[in-house]
Amino acid sequence: MPLRPGQNTPFDIALQDGRSRKEWMLTLSGEPVRDTMSDDANNIYIRNVGKKIGDFDEQRDWRGGMGNEYFNDDPSAFFHGSCYSLAKGHLLPPLKWRYGTGYRTVYSNLVDSKSWRSLYGDSKYITVAVTTGAITADACWVYIRRRGNPSDLTLELCSDSGGNPDTVLKTATVSTSTITDVLSVFYKFDWTGTQALSGATTYHIKLYGGSTSNETSHWDIAVDIGTSLSKTSSDGSSWTAASFSTQIRIVDAEIARRWFFYGDGTNFYTVSKRDTGNSDHYTINSSAFATEITSTGLGAVTGRPILINGTHFFPQGEADVIRRWN
Incomplete structure (x- = not known):
């Protein structure tokens, strides 16, 4: 028999499945108790503005970009991640980016x-x-992440003594006034001047926080757990081997230049337009490794080259003829 509000019946609850049109009558025993369940540990937020039970949040536009924690603040943004978000209705994984190699002197142990x-x-x-190889080191890049309100983060380039850092050769610092967000940053520690590093010599990149370094206020650094070239210390003097390696990228001085990329469907090339001086000309393979072409007598290229029937044509400005190379 159907159960209706106000009906005199020995049953307390009627259930329907919505398809068979059948009803199940239930009788409650004892004193009914209402309970709720929640799981704050998962940090799940459901927007309830203008919603009713059964409605769900759906996002089809991510043009607001990264860095938005709450959906209500910007329904078109997202919190954190790497994705292609410019196509409406689509959120796609991006191509995996890596630095090209061969066009400057660099030491890098970065991994995916x-x-x-x-x-x-x-x-x-x-x-x-x-062990960097011969390089005139100008700066060191490190992935860092702020937690709370820590003291300054310091990076030191040091010599080696018995497998531990020794004499400080270069120093650079960063503070929370520069790193204002808690998202990770690939930060350039740019020390004063440059430091010549020898080819077969071991050096150290040492990082440490200041006096305010505790569980709630500290710096995090990115490491590779597949190798074990790092050491840890509580005081900077007594060192213990670690099962990871700090991920770093040491670079030479930057050259002010713009790159023009071109090709013929089979081969891929790039040529630079420097602010001062002659241009650089490279071939690039499928692994993004650049090999310099050194015998062209190229001069200063001023615009994008073209490639026709195996011959490269390089503009040299209005006062000079176009150079060609095949």
Whole structure:
């Protein structure tokens, strides 16, 4: 029999499945108790503005970009990640980016996968041993992440003594006034001047936080857990081997130049337009490795070249003829 409000019946609850049109009559025993369940640990937020039970949030536009924590603040943005978001109705994974190689002198141990280590307590200091090859080092890039309100983060380029960092050769710092967000940053520690590094010599990149370094206020750095070239220390003098390596990129001085890319469907080339001086000409393979073409007598290219029937034509400005190379 159907159960209706106000009806005199021995049953307390009627259930329907919406398809068979059948009803199940239930009788409650004892004193009914209403309970709720929640899981704050997962940080799930459901927007309830203008919604009713059964409605769900759906996002079809991500043009607002990264860095938005709450859906209500900007329904077109997202919190964190790397994705292509400019096509309405589509959110796609991007191409995996990597630095090209061969066009400047660099030491890099960057890998695709990254883990994080915190600079406080027994690991307030973390160093990584590197053999860079011959390079005139101008700066070092490191993935860093702010937590709370820590003291300045310091990077030191050091010599080696018995597998531990020794004499400080270069120093650079960064503070929370520069790193204002808690999202990770690939940060350039740009020390004063340059430092000549020898080809077969071990050096160290040491990072550490300041006096305010604890569980709630500290810096994190990205590491590679597939190698173990780093060491940790609580005081910067006594070091313990670690099962990871700090991910870094040491670079030579930047050259002010613009790159023009071109090709013929089979081969891929690039040529630079420097602010001052002659241009650079490279071939690039499928692994983004650039090989310099050194015998062209190219001069200063002023615009995008073209390639016709195997011959390269390089504009040299209005006062000079176009140079060609085949």
